[in-house]
Amino acid sequence: MDASIPFRPAAAELDRALVIRNLRKEYRAGQPVLKDVSLTVEARGMTAIIGPSGTGKSTLIRCINRLVDPTSGEIIFRGQDLARLRGRELRIARRRMGMVFQEYNLVERLSVIENVLCGRLGYVPVWRAWLRRFPAQDIDRAFHLLDAVGLGELATHRADQLSGGQRQRVGIARALMQEPDLLLADEPTSSLDPKTSIEIMELIARRAGERDIPVIVNIHNVELARRFADRIVGMSRGEIVFDGPPRALEDARLLQIYGGEGWLE
């Protein structure tokens, strides 16, 4: 960086931000799901992306950790264009991004602690995974994280024995186990009942907040978005149609995002 430029906190913030420029994704040529989306997410707090199903929220979030390959555009994070990364570089970038899934996506036949330790696979050599010889500090951290999500007692249970809410807690612990610089959550509450949904959102907000990890969450529940997010991005048909703090999200704006009227009453 040029030393003549005076240090400004905002500039440093921007260096750690996620900058998406003209991101486009076409699963079938000529039918873009994301239409040249540009978005800058600062490295703090929770950003909620809301919008109707099939509007490209999930594609957007999956382009960031490249579970989906974008058709064109840039995703700049920590000085790298994530959209261009391949092979080893991509894996190293991925291990610094935790992800929480709608269907929890735990490995059903592994134990809870094994699922949490999956968060270290980007860091440990293959033979350690094969023999389950994870470093002692990783195992300690896994137990601490399980305590932090309230599942310390279930460490050795198989993942398929847990309830939905418990599974999502394991999913959160797995993502935090990666020591991420960014936490992505793709509809983390859509498969859960209302009470558990709030508990899960509280857990994500608290555990990410105390570690100062920025969170990007896809969520179609507007109330949850308003309650937990610092910033709301509204998407409709592959484009961003709203971007602002929760209090700016008026009914008129919701109408614009979701279309129709009857459901607002």
Add this chain to the structure above:
Amino acid sequence: MTDGPASSQRPSSAAPRVAFPPSWPTRITGIAVALYVAYACSILDINRERLVAGFAHGARFVSRMFPPNFAPDKLELLYDGMLESLQIAIIATAFGVLLSFPLGLAAARNLSPLPLAWAARALIVLFRTFHPVIVAILFVKAVGFGALAGVLALIVASLGFLSKLIAEAAEEMSMHQVEAVRATGAPFLSLVIMGVLPQVMARFIGFSAYQLDSNLRNSALVGLVGGGGIGATLFTAFQRFDYDFVLTIVLAIIAVVMAGEIVSGWMRRLFQ
């Protein structure tokens, strides 16, 4: 029953309705097959006189088998042959299991790039094309008589069977679970170890137990064509007209195959 949707339309008295109309293509095909079988029998000289004579030969052959020969020197031959067959089966299963894993995963279209998947599939089809006995004949020509040819033939057979089943099991697994492990930045082998193996392992152990059972049976077969083991002992006994010893060998094979089936069934239950 009378209120079914069909009864809403009353049968008219004019034309009785037919539930099963005659299918002329089926009838013609049936008659053609019967005619061809009769013709083929006449060409191949299959007739009643030969069958009757054959049964008489068969009866004499069976009567010469009794009583089975349990002489100590024969039992030693039997023991050596059977031990070799067991070893052939176990070695072939072990290598088959080890090699079929990478081949099967390479053939799974949800894990490996398409060109590799198709190449692996072509190889598997090749392995499955020929019966182990034919493969054994090829290996006997290539590496000479003995257990090595039998082992190689059964490895090929195991690879064909196990790789195909591994590929199918992998293609049926939940990609959600694999995706989550991939998202942690895991290298490919760690992804396989933590995301794929847990999903396919139980079934794979079942397949392997079945393959051990199957190799045990086939190890006697490959011996007949020079692949070593109890099959070779059996073949020699036939050639020397030691029919009483043949019966001893046959009984021993039955006992071992049944024991193998029990062990493999028990293994499969253990890992379900």
